[in-house]
Amino acid sequence: MNVPFDSLTQASDEALLVLYGNGDREAARVLTLRLSPRVLGFAIRMLKDRAEAEDVVQEAMLKLWNIAQEWRQGEAKVSTWLYRVVSNLCTDRLRRKRGVGLDEIAEPLDDAPGAEATLQTHARLSALDAALLQLPERQRQAVILRHIEGLKNSEIAEIMNVGVEAIESLTARGKRSLAAILQGKKEELGYTDDGL
Amino acid sequence: MTDSKNEFTDLDALFAEAREADVIGADALVERVLLDAETVQDSFSNLEIPPVKHQRRSLFMLLGGWPGFASFATATVAGVWIGFGGVETVQTLSESYFSAMQTEDAADFLSGYDAMLLEG
Numbered sequence: 534m535n536v537p538f539d540s541l542t543q544a545s546d547e548a549l550l551v552l553y554g555n556g557d558r559e560a561a562r563v564l565t566l567r568l569s570p571r572v573l574g575f576a577i578r579m580l581k582d583r584a585e586a587e588d589v590v591q592e593a594m595l596k597l598w599n600i601a602q603e604w605r606q607g608e609a610k611v612s613t614w615l616y617r618v619v620s621n622l623c624t625d626r627l628r629r630k631r632g633v634g635l636d637e638i639a640e641p642l643d644d645a646p647g648a649e650a651t652l653q654t655h656a657r658l659s660a661l662d663a664a665l666l667q668l669p670e671r672q673r674q675a676v677i678l679r680h681i682e683g684l685k686n687s688e689i690a691e692i693m694n695v696g697v698e699a700i701e702s703l704t705a706r707g708k709r710s711l712a713a714i715l716q717g718k719k720e721e722l723g724y725t726d727d728g729l
Numbered sequence: 730m731t732d733s734k735n736e737f738t739d740l741d742a743l744f745a746e747a748r749e750a751d752v753i754g755a756d757a758l759v760e761r762v763l764l765d766a767e768t769v770q771d772s773f774s775n776l777e778i779p780p781v782k783h784q785r786r787s788l789f790m791l792l793g794g795w796p797g798f799a800s801f802a803t804a805t806v807a808g809v810w811i812g813f814g815g816v817e818t819v820q821t822l823s824e825s826y827f828s829a830m831q832t833e834d835a836a837d838f839l840s841g842y843d844a845m846l847l848e849g
Contacts, residue, residue, distance in 0.1 A: 553766065556773065561766035565759055574752045587758045594762045598769040658750055660742050680744040712740055718738075 546611035547604070554601035561598070568612060569594065571682065572619045578677050579623040581666055587627065591620040609691070616684070617692040620674060629672060657722045664714040666705050676707035677701055 540548060541563040552560035569590055576586035596618055597611070604611075646713075665673050671693070678689045679700070686704075690697045715722070793800070 554772065554773070556769065556770060558770065561770065565762045565766065569759055569762055570752045570755050573755055573758065577752070587755075587761075589759050591765065595765045595769070598766050601769075602773060609813060652751060654746060654750075657743060658747055661747055680741075681747045683748060708740060712738075716741075717741070 540602055541600065543660065547606060550597070550601050550604050550611055551606065553598070554604065557582055564583075565594065567613055571612070572615055572669065575616065575677055575682055576619050576623055578662060578665060579620075579674065580626060580661065585626060588625075589619055589622045610688070613688050616678065616682070617661075617690075617694075620678075620692055622673075653722075660715060660718055660722050661711075664711050667714055668710055672703050672707035675703035676711065679704045680708070 541552070541557075541559055544552070544560075544563070546564060546567065549560040549564040553564065570594065572585055573590045576589045577583055578679045580586050580589070594613055597615060665677065668676065674693060676691055678684045678692065679686065684692075686700045689700045693700065
């Protein structure tokens with residue numbers, strides 16, 4: 534029997550996964566709508582390739598569906614598990630890509646409408662993405678998860694399979710490098726000394 | 730942590746902007762993911778009728794797994810042994826028991842199995 538959609542939107546990720554494992558179709562929809570966009574944003578920033586990022590997310594979600602019936606409740610957060618799988622899949626693809634020059638990596642698709650203000654925002658975010666791409670892979674991963682995805686250091690440590698102190702170090706070094714990269718583009722991106 | 734040491738002090742604002750920017754156009758991906766979800770879920774329902782191998786396994790587990798199976802085998806062997814031992818063994822047992830009750834002698838309940846007590 535399927536639980537009503539409205540009730541499902543209040544349910545935790547874990548409860549939804551268990552419901553899915555018990556045959557609830559709507560639970561899969563709610564979980565997909567909740568988690569896919571989050572991990573897609575992360576995968577796009579890691580890979581700088583929308584199509585490839587979508588493939589990674591689809592593959593990660595497929596793994597999630599496959600382990601649904603064996604999911605051990607209370608052991609890990611579903612979102613943390615999913616970020617970890619996406620992270621590993623991105624790393625695999627980046628390793629395969631290694632040797633391909635940055636210029637050969639596809640630019641992200643421009644989905645935003647063309648208003649001037651939006652263009653300025655888009656320019657800033659593109660600059661951030663480009664700067665992120667210049668960071669070493671582990672630093673980039675930690676900075677995105679901490680400062681853009683908003684995860685806790687303990688969660689990132691679990692995802693990246695390192696200690697919390699290592700994450701603190703990675704994010705601090707990553708932020709310093711980003712600041713140095715973006716410093717030269719401050720005016721170009723519409724920043725003044727007084728801020729935005 | 731503050732960015733006081735960073736040259737580019739607007740980094741946190743930029744991160745916030747990036748956080749708020751939704752990923753647009755994920756509908757096609759959502760449909761693909763849901764199609765996978767349904768396919769996998771359909772395979773769950775196929776498992777409701779367990780194959781013969783699983784049924785044997787279930788019977789084995791019902792008997793208590795390996796410990797249960799060992800007890801079951803021991804009881805079977807004992808039954809066969811008693812069967813082949815014949816009436817003499819059982820008679821010896823019952824005679825010893827009842828005579829012991831009357832005479833208060835030390836009873837040898839399983840005199841028919843004395844040979845089993847020999848060592849070496």
